[in-house]
Amino acid sequence: MFANSTKQFVKEIDTGGRLIPLSRLNDSDRLHLLGLVRKKKRLFFWQKPRYFPTSFTLNDVLTEGDPIRPVVEESDFTTFEGSYEDSFAADAEANVLDGKVGANGKRSIKVKSSFGLLKRREVNVPQLLTAVQNRKINVNHPLVQQTREHGNEVLCIVREKILTTQKCSISEHDEGTSCSGMLGFNKPSIKVSVTERESIRHGSDVGLEIPAETALAYCIIELDVFCDGGFELCLLPDKPGSFRKECMKKPLGQNTHEVEVDAATLCKTNSECCPGGQKDICGGTPLSALEAWPEIKEYLKPLADLPKDRRSKLNKICYEMLFNGEQITLLEDILDSISSEEKPDMAQLKDLEPSKEKSITDLLHLLDVGTDQPNSDEPISGNEELLKSSYFFISAMEEMPDAGLAVLGICHELQILPSLTHLMTISSEHGLYSLEDPAISAFKDEWKFKVAQRLFSLSKVNLEVFESTVKATTMEKPGFLPVILCVVLYGFAVLREDA
Template structure:
């Protein structure tokens, strides 16, 4: 809940900038706190940031600590409310004898009242002078453990946004469903008999979290270029990536880990990228129908919470790297569905042979793509997780990724109805890939380039469609 509120704040005030939302209230984010930046597993993903318990001074050799000059200033006053509401109903009459009515409602609201926020930042010029000639202790456990992972690098906190007054985050969730049916019995010259039955199910929750003064909401980093001997430099220019020096074929070279060269899909042909990934989707569609159906069901459930998708993504990434998955930081409400996904992988033999390994990688691909999407997109996408709607969305992706066009109406399983189009519109708009409608024709603006999340959206839709089973 807090992580979602922090992420919403960053998206509003610094989208595409340097600020990183705090993912946990338990993280200690002080100026010059050491943060491990982990390169994304897939090249189109954003990097992950793991705050440590260490300060830059803890890693330096010598006894003289660095005391940074800190500049404080008022930032903004921030209060935000985010929510979504989904409602649907089905009425059906079977001949003249019976009828059925099914109705469902799902709404959520997240309110963040952070109040007046303050920014603290390090005087970088003084920090640069203070770091001149200093060495990192290359034998330090944190340095050694980070160097073992070639996709990780150090950053230090240069700026942070924090609260100046008690604040709060409140989440309200309402879920409800109702089902009713009737049976009419009538014989000639006899009284009419009517039987009716109704049922309903509802679930409400209202959670409020009080945030103390000086709680960090977001922060920014300076990455470090680290040499073999412990000398290090600060990456001052935007787009300059840090890394550890390693032995290369042509001598010593610095291995950067940002992996940001292909982060924006405007530089790639989405259709070609989907073709490259087609084997992953094929592995998923080749799974037994019961396994695919169960996986889709659990993924749909996990999409109710953004943090749950992120937790599953992290667990699957650990497995892809042959690490033992750790569920210690997963909440009980998330653990059940995540464990169910892992059990399904185990039952399909994910630890044996190339095919099973590819199935694990394919599922990680899809979950990682879903994780790149916002909570609002999750709310829409999870309502589309059925065979008919996913087929229509997949067909829409195929058409738009080749700069073609799709059409409303028609016949067949992949029919783009008005209802599906209304769901597709905000999904594609979130990827800065807005749909244009001209009568029954649907296409995108050929003069605009898809945003950074367009490829992730296409992968998510295509992957979920690979798991869908025809009713």
């Protein structure tokens, strides 16, 4: 609940993208100005970096000299009264056995937030630049050593944070939606409100109290650390933090998590569609020009090689997760830690309903991942290739918008995922596909086509129907959402055995 609320707060309040939402309430107490944060580069190109606040500050890792005492400035930030709704309704008619059943479904995530008056506390950066001049970091400090040895992490310092000024509560309500036929799911509603009372009452299933002086979001400055401990503050977006490669005691790529799956490998867009060697996908590109399928199939092969019964169980669990983005986020976090040879935080599953917690543990067991080591400091191990394949699939699901996941669930219910997968795999010079092709003839049904069209639009793909053809091309500035959709569709195809 806390992570969802802070994520939505940052999305609405920070159009520039500098603020990082705090994902765990427990991290608020150790998020100090000039506190050290580990920034971790992810395995797949669509993944945003992860940030881990530590218990150390910059002063803790500096060599000799007086502690840095930054000039701290405080100001009112805003009074946040926000509301957000992401919903999709679909009417569809699906053939069931010999008859027809009308299907109507709606998914709606509603977030109403009232954090009250917020304040900004930040470091005076010009003064900080003067204070750190000629200072050095102790490169033998355990935190510095361990961060550097990972090879895909850098150190950052907290330069600014946004705080609450009064007590709040977050409550999550699980409300049923009106639905009939073959579609059915729940809509969670998260509500945040301010209270001045010591006791908090709400009519929700789950409640969380947020004290005053709680950090909701923060900004960082990355550090560029030299071999001798000298360092620079990276003040510009195009100046990333680093540990100098010549200082590394082992070559990058020695561990599996250091081998990044980049856009150039997975998405070979046609040079005529994207002239000038652009890495991003261009608007108006036929889906077949992405040429991503051979690589996607290779990454998902370990999943495809699983026995039929295990794939069937995984398919059922992953389908149910489409209507609960929080489950997907937690699962992705666990797989990320395991892939990085770190011990995952399994305790965070306790925030879920028992049935949702069981779904995640069941899925991990199907992937040969043991979860019964609560008191062990050893990383959880498993089949390396299977874990990487599963992480590839789940991370793509996590990157899809919530509305896209919900519509994908409806497509699953309407049994049109094979048609969608086929549409994205067959070649077409101009993105035109014949409706006479039995594999995509389902789109002759107006309602099924509308659901498919909505799914594609949420992944920045235009899907149009003409008298006898369907056309699928990317929208303007689609980013990598079309490729992400390809990964998810083929992942479900593998689990359904129709890949």
